[in-house]
Amino acid sequence: MLSDIPSDSVKDFSDQVVDDPSSLLFGSLADFYRENGLYQEAINICLTGLESHPNNIEARLVLAQCYKGTGHTERARAELTKILSVQPQNSLAKKVLAELDKPGGSELQEIAISPAEESPIHPEKAEETPLAEEAIPTPTAVPAGPAMADPSDFHKGAQAMMALAAESAEKPKIEFVPPEPASQAGPMEVPAEPAPEKTAIPPKPPTEADPKTMSSYGRILNEIIQTPQVRASLLVDESGYPVASATAPQSAGLDEESSGALSSLVFTSASEAMQKVKLGELERVVIDTRNEKIFLSRVGSQVLMVTAESSAKTGLVAVNVKRAIDRIKNLSS
Amino acid sequence: MKNILNQINDIPGVKGSVVIDKEGLVIASNLMSGLEERTISAMVASIFNQVVKSLARGQEEQIYGVQLLASEGNIIFLCAQHCILIVITETGANIGLVSIKMKASLEHLMDML
Structure with missing residues (x-):
């Protein structure tokens, strides 16, 4: 090969x-x-x-x-x-x-x-x-x-x-300028070998996934945290299981389990609510708090959570998150 | 209060605005036809409460606002001590401009309530 x-x-x-x-x-x-x-x-x-x-x-x-x-x-x-x-x-x-x-x-x-x-x-x-x-x-x-x-x-x-x-x-x-998706480098990047059991059985914890794909996810998330003032990034599946995460060195650690579960919960509820009021499919939630900004974005059936300082540039983070989403989607396909 | 909402609605792409209390009860609204104020109010109050719980700090005043961006429209809400200002926009509306206007409007609303 x-x-x-x-x-x-x-x-x-x-x-x-x-x-x-x-x-x-x-x-x-x-x-x-x-x-x-x-x-x-x-x-x-x-x-x-x-x-x-x-x-x-x-x-x-x-x-x-x-x-x-x-x-x-x-x-x-x-x-x-x-x-x-x-x-x-x-x-x-x-x-x-x-x-x-x-x-x-x-x-x-x-x-x-x-x-x-x-x-x-x-x-x-x-x-x-x-x-x-x-x-x-x-x-x-x-x-x-x-x-x-x-x-x-x-x-x-x-x-x-x-x-x-x-x-x-x-x-x-x-400032973070992500490279083109590594999957474009050639057929070597074979991240997600279609695994029939993924659809047939309940979702597994992320540690069961293909290590190569995991590594690629980690790389993408690591690139997100290169964005100025971004503290952490976490990819969770539809069940709230963490798939991959990255934390900026100067930031406090991220509680993956609870953050993942809560991100998935909030996003799912908000998504249902948006459909009820006929505003289509929810793509992104931005929560602005005193201490931080939290970005929740849909990545297929997964949710990407990114936390940043409250003074972070929303547009810059959003652009880099969007690029990361595209790359994750490429990996999944 | 109606005037404040009218000013927000003058921004291109804005489909309506509502002021609710933290329990989801409508205080004032100015929505285009097709938007159900009770549904939107209840939904926003529900999401707000869920976000408060998710932040696990038990301090709702920590939250400034939330943006829900969907394929066919957006809902933006800003939180004050006693009320929540909600604005519904079309996709492609200038969210930055709407947010600035909302912040100014919320200050006026806080003076009134």
């Missing part, structure tokens, strides 16, 4: 990353590498980027997943512990940590990590979904070599990205 990626798509992604001046995107790029099994490259990007942005939770999470994927469980655990010390509610970090704690959670032998080495092995993906199992070559099936059709395209992007990261290390934070 990896060799089927059009090199144009890869290049587009690299160019897209390079064109974006926000160096915080190194986490996304590293995650893209990770998703394609290029753990070593992803680790190098994360380590370099984290020197400039040590508080970038997304990159640290990608790093932890890479360590897990390469069998370096202790390093993965250390990174996850750092994340949870800052964001105790980070559900993805908790999930990865729980997987590490499972017996056989990391089935790989420790693989020596050297900067020059490329690892085409995809142990994590092989564990994730049957689709991945079928499509991704295992170490025994494929001889060692580059997994991508043309990894040099990735490398160009990565090098340029790192240059930008180093360049902007001392610049003030740039």
Whole structure:
């Protein structure tokens, strides 16, 4: 499957990353590498980027997943512990940590990590979904070599990205300009494999979802909180279960369970009420309080909650939330 | 009070305005035909109370206002100590302008009540 990626798509992604001046995107790029099994490259990007942005939770999470994927469980655990010390509610970090704690959670032998080495092995993906199992070559099936059709395209992007990261290390934070949906990067972004049981049985807690999709959700929510004065973002399903969340480092933790349940409740009630007065389908609720603004937005059957300071620019938050909604919808489709 | 509501209704895209108490009882209204003031009032009071409970602070004065934006129209309400000012607009109405006018109107209403 990896060799089927059009090199144009890869290049587009690299160019897209390079064109974006926000160096915080190194986490996304590293995650893209990770998703394609290029753990070593992803680790190098994360380590370099984290020197400039040590508080970038997304990159640290990608790093932890890479360590897990390469069998370096202790390093993965250390990174996850750092994340949870800052964001105790980070559900993805908790999930990865729980997987590490499972017996056989990391089935790989420790693989020596050297900067020059490329690892085409995809142990994590092989564990994730049957689709991945079928499509991704295992170490025994494929001889060692580059997994991508043309990894040099990735490398160009990565090098340029790192240059930008180093360049902007001392610049003030740039306002959030989300990248194009990662799913446009090519067929590698296979977030939601249609799972028949999702419609057949009651909704499951989000931790049961495809880890790759979860990671993409987390990335999108993390980008929302880059918006100035935004404190937290939380995606909940129609039953009020939290699907993914992100909290700005300087903000207090978010109680995902209760916030999720209440967001869903308020949105559902308001939605029913709007239909009663024949004003159509409710798209967004903005609650303005003394201390904060709360944005509840419909994302298909899910609700996206974003909290911001009361002085936050409603329009800016709304624009970024709308972009995030579009990206989440792309993931779901 | 009617004059205040008329001024709000003069803004392009506004379909009507209502003043209610916290229990949902109508104090004054000026709605276009097709809008049922009792339904809207009860619905807004219900949502307001639910939001108050959801904030888990038990302090309704914490809430300044709520905007409900739907595919065929919007409902905006601002809260004061004893009343809630509700405005119904078409989609595409200038919400910012409506909000500014509502804030000014609410101050007048508070003086009256």
